[in-house]
Amino acid sequence: MAVAVTPPAGPARRVTAWHFVRLKLRVLGNNFRGQGRRIVLFVVGVLVGLWFASSGFLLLAAPGLAGESRYALLTAAFGGGLLVLGWLLLPLVFFGVDETLDPARFALLPLTRRTLVTGLYAAALVSVPVLATLLTASGLVVTAGALGGWAAALVALVGVVGGLLLCVAAARAVTSAFATMLRSRRVRDLAAALLAVVAALFGPLQIVVMAAVRRADWDRLTGAARVVGWTPFGAPWTAGLDVAEGRAWAAALKLLITALAIGALLLWWSRSLESAMVGAVSTGPARDRRGAVGGAVAQLFPGVAGWARRDRFGVLVARECRYWWRDARRRTSLITIAVVGIFVPVMVNLGGSRFATGSGDAFGEAAANSSPALVSLSMVFVGVLASVTLANQFGFDGSAYAANVLAGVPGRLELRARMTAFSLYVVPMLVAVAVVLAVLLGHPAWLGVTAGALLAAYGSGLAINAFVSVLGAYALPETSNPFAMNTGAGVARSFFALLSMVSSAAAAVPIVVAAALLGDLWRWLALPLGLAYGLGAALLGSYLAGDVLDRRMPELLAAVTPRR
Amino acid sequence: MTDQHPALVLRGLAKRFDSKVAVAGVDLDVPAGSFYGLLGPNGAGKTTTLSMAVGLLRPDAGQARVLGYDVWADPVHAKGLLGVMPDGVRLFDRLSGAELLAYHGLLRGMDPAVVDQRAAELLDVLALTDAGRTLVVDYSAGMKKKIGLACALLHGPRLLVLDEPFEAVDPVSAALIRDILHRYVRGGGTVVFSSHVMEMVERLCSHVAILAEGRIKRVGTLDQVRGDRSLEDVFVQVVGGRTATGEELSWLSR
Numbered sequence A: 001m002a003v004a005v006t007p008p009a010g011p012a013r014r015v016t017a018w019h020f021v022r023l024k025l026r027v028l029g030n031n032f033r034g035q036g037r038r039i040v041l042f043v044v045g046v047l048v049g050l051w052f053a054s055s056g057f058l059l060l061a062a063p064g065l066a067g068e069s070r071y072a073l074l075t076a077a078f079g080g081g082l083l084v085l086g087w088l089l090l091p092l093v094f095f096g097v098d099e100t101l102d103p104a105r106f107a108l109l110p111l112t113r114r115t116l117v118t119g120l121y122a123a124a125l126v127s128v129p130v131l132a133t134l135l136t137a138s139g140l141v142v143t144a145g146a147l148g149g150w151a152a153a154l155v156a157l158v159g160v161v162g163g164l165l166l167c168v169a170a171a172r173a174v175t176s177a178f179a180t181m182l183r184s185r186r187v188r189d190l191a192a193a194l195l196a197v198v199a200a201l202f203g204p205l206q207i208v209v210m211a212a213v214r215r216a217d218w219d220r221l222t223g224a225a226r227v228v229g230w231t232p233f234g235a236p237w238t239a240g241l242d243v244a245e246g247r248a249w250a251a252a253l254k255l256l257i258t259a260l261a262i263g264a265l266l267l268w269w270s271r272s273l274e275s276a277m278v279g280a281v282s283t284g285p286a287r288d289r290r291g292a293v294g295g296a297v298a299q300l301f302p303g304v305a306g307w308a309r310r311d312r313f314g315v316l317v318a319r320e321c322r323y324w325w326r327d328a329r330r331r332t333s334l335i336t337i338a339v340v341g342i343f344v345p346v347m348v349n350l351g352g353s354r355f356a357t358g359s360g361d362a363f364g365e366a367a368a369n370s371s372p373a374l375v376s377l378s379m380v381f382v383g384v385l386a387s388v389t390l391a392n393q394f395g396f397d398g399s400a401y402a403a404n405v406l407a408g409v410p411g412r413l414e415l416r417a418r419m420t421a422f423s424l425y426v427v428p429m430l431v432a433v434a435v436v437l438a439v440l441l442g443h444p445a446w447l448g449v450t451a452g453a454l455l456a457a458y459g460s461g462l463a464i465n466a467f468v469s470v471l472g473a474y475a476l477p478e479t480s481n482p483f484a485m486n487t488g489a490g491v492a493r494s495f496f497a498l499l500s501m502v503s504s505a506a507a508a509v510p511i512v513v514a515a516a517l518l519g520d521l522w523r524w525l526a527l528p529l530g531l532a533y534g535l536g537a538a539l540l541g542s543y544l545a546g547d548v549l550d551r552r553m554p555e556l557l558a559a560v561t562p563r564r
Numbered sequence B: 001m002t003d004q005h006p007a008l009v010l011r012g013l014a015k016r017f018d019s020k021v022a023v024a025g026v027d028l029d030v031p032a033g034s035f036y037g038l039l040g041p042n043g044a045g046k047t048t049t050l051s052m053a054v055g056l057l058r059p060d061a062g063q064a065r066v067l068g069y070d071v072w073a074d075p076v077h078a079k080g081l082l083g084v085m086p087d088g089v090r091l092f093d094r095l096s097g098a099e100l101l102a103y104h105g106l107l108r109g110m111d112p113a114v115v116d117q118r119a120a121e122l123l124d125v126l127a128l129t130d131a132g133r134t135l136v137v138d139y140s141a142g143m144k145k146k147i148g149l150a151c152a153l154l155h156g157p158r159l160l161v162l163d164e165p166f167e168a169v170d171p172v173s174a175a176l177i178r179d180i181l182h183r184y185v186r187g188g189g190t191v192v193f194s195s196h197v198m199e200m201v202e203r204l205c206s207h208v209a210i211l212a213e214g215r216i217k218r219v220g221t222l223d224q225v226r227g228d229r230s231l232e233d234v235f236v237q238v239v240g241g242r243t244a245t246g247e248e249l250s251w252l253s254r
Helices: A017-032 A036-066 A069-095 A113-124 A128-183 A188-200 A202-215 A218-229 A235-244 A248-282 A296-300 A312-326 A328-357 A362-369 A372-407 A411-440 A444-471 A489-507 A509-518 A520-551 A553-560 B046-054 B075-081 B097-107 B112-125 B141-153 B171-186 B198-204 B222-226 B231-239
Strands: B008-017 B020-030 B035-039 B061-066 B082-085 B159-163 B190-195 B207-212 B215-221
Touching: A017 A036, A017 A113, A036 A069, A036 A128, A036 A489, A069 A128, A069 A218, A069 A235, A113 A128, A113 A248, A128 A235, A128 A248, A218 A235, A235 A248, A296 A312, A296 B097, A296 B112, A312 A328, A312 A411, A312 B097, A328 A372, A328 A411, A372 A411, A372 A444, A372 A489, A372 A509, A372 A520, A372 A553, A372 B097, A411 A444, A411 A520, A444 A489, A444 A509, A444 A520, A489 A509, A509 A520, A520 A553, B008 B046, B020 B046, B020 B061, B020 B207, B020 B215, B035 B046, B035 B198, B046 B061, B046 B159, B046 B190, B061 B075, B075 B082, B082 B141, B097 B112, B097 B141, B112 B141, B141 B159, B141 B171, B171 B190, B171 B198, B198 B231, B207 B222, B207 B231, B215 B222, B215 B231, B222 B231
Parallel strands: B035 B190, B035 B207, B082 B159, B159 B190
Antiparallel strands: B008 B020, B008 B061, B207 B215
């Protein structure tokens, strides 16, 4: 059995991107082992992805199949641009990035930065969203082929692959940079504000798009598409069409632009990657030796929960309030609600018309276009969006939830306290949204309608999400990256979020129906009825879901404890 | 009724994860007032057993009684008498030490004034007052163990269950924890803790149980279990590990 004492045989074998891809596939596979529920969720996710991808494919292939070259440029530039934008912003605002291969795990291995970045990049390409995007974008290849023959199709294919690489690089670079910023205590609040601005870009963008569509000025639109085609957002997608139009030099230039953009993004990523790798080790203790004021109990209760009694309910509320602000993941959610909550209803209710007319009479016309039912509908969306944050509220706690299990906190009390603490932050925001919208619409009298619908939807959303959070909880990885998720959790997360949003919206339907049917009478009834509806739904939800929680506290704890 | 009962009784506790049997029927009687060490190699099922005993993990079969109250049938009474420091479980670590103690105290329905007074004392004794408003997440490993112990002690439990209380703790803190536990037992409390530090167990415990492969292999008072040998010898023999390497790994020496 003895092994001869030998020096390591020659230089170590080279590590290539292929190793990372195989590692990712292996981790994915091991994650599914013996986890029937995860496999089902994964398959459902793949099917949903396929469905969306096929619709996208048809949309992008349509101009080619119909032989309409005029629309081809528009769909390629704007459709492709939306893809890039989606990859850039959606991970930040909604979905997070798949951190199956956490960069920090590679910190001790003798790998060059270049090997690591290409490896992680290659591994990031192995995912369902990437495949779905590829399927969608290949519609462009069909279009280019139909309009310009094989050469155009080939260039379009190169462009599509380049565009896909660009999308993934953008998603990685941006989330990594933001995660680094959010980790550092000093610039954390600045980063949060920046994130808000990024999310806010959704608003103006949609307004511009709506305006353009309403105006239906094809010449101007085509001009815009040409400009977009020369930016990294549109360059990879429109290269094939340039060949079809006989401008091979433009196609070459556009592919170059794409390659440069990918290079720049990867460079940016590799910068922040380094700090992500050492960040976990070297942040150092942020000691705060300032003498504490008052006793332990007084320190725990923040100002916002100062009114609470010093009992079990009060202390749960106080701890949750502290957590909504101190936990980066939770704070990120709060900021998202604030930003999206303001912009979506503004867009829906007055965005399009205001920019379409371009005249000073914008508000009057907007108000004329809007109706109590439409306003209620957009408010329902905001309320549901706010409450869906709680869909995995126990996942935020992770294994720390053990403390509550050990203390035997009754389920109803637990859920009621969590709803209360979250509402202390969210309800003022929602009220502000309602007021802003009513004023912007030029109908201050509609305040009752907006606030009523909002509170009703929020309350019923809380009720639904109480159930979802108890029955569909999943573990979040214990990293300092607020955007990270566990493998496979992406599908679960989207699935449960979707499920809870649909059911919450369904629960709020009576309010919209009432707004549509009751007319003027509703303006006076909306606020009290909406408030009562929301409060009643939330209480009922915590009452019923609390019983479920009482029966499955240990199971819930196991579900939210990350596997090691 | 609590005084005539043993502090902790486990009967036939069993747990299986997927295809792996983690705990295969554990029976244990912990007399009130004892200092009980649960020994076992890594993966023996110590954490799983203790988690089932305190109500964190639902057993597939078996019973756990704390001072006569069934942990799974009557959790309210049982949990009220228990103080637990789990291992591998996070604390609500975005709170400072004092805030965390206040949380645990009020969560167990204690009077705020009592919580304030005991929290100050505990922080002082455990030398955590210096940390000020530092969040627990930024504590060192040893400080985290100490604040975890403080959380378990705060409500004055009758039975203390500690999972690996001496892991990653420096000698100074370990001595401090040892003193506190000794005082607690002298005052009539019962301590059950898991460990694989033989020296600590030999020094502290009145009773010992050795757990391996999900079963109790040896159980009794410290003297009964170790006889005239050292506890480490008995442990290695029971667990069946090898004590020396042979010819393999020769490339480690040059």
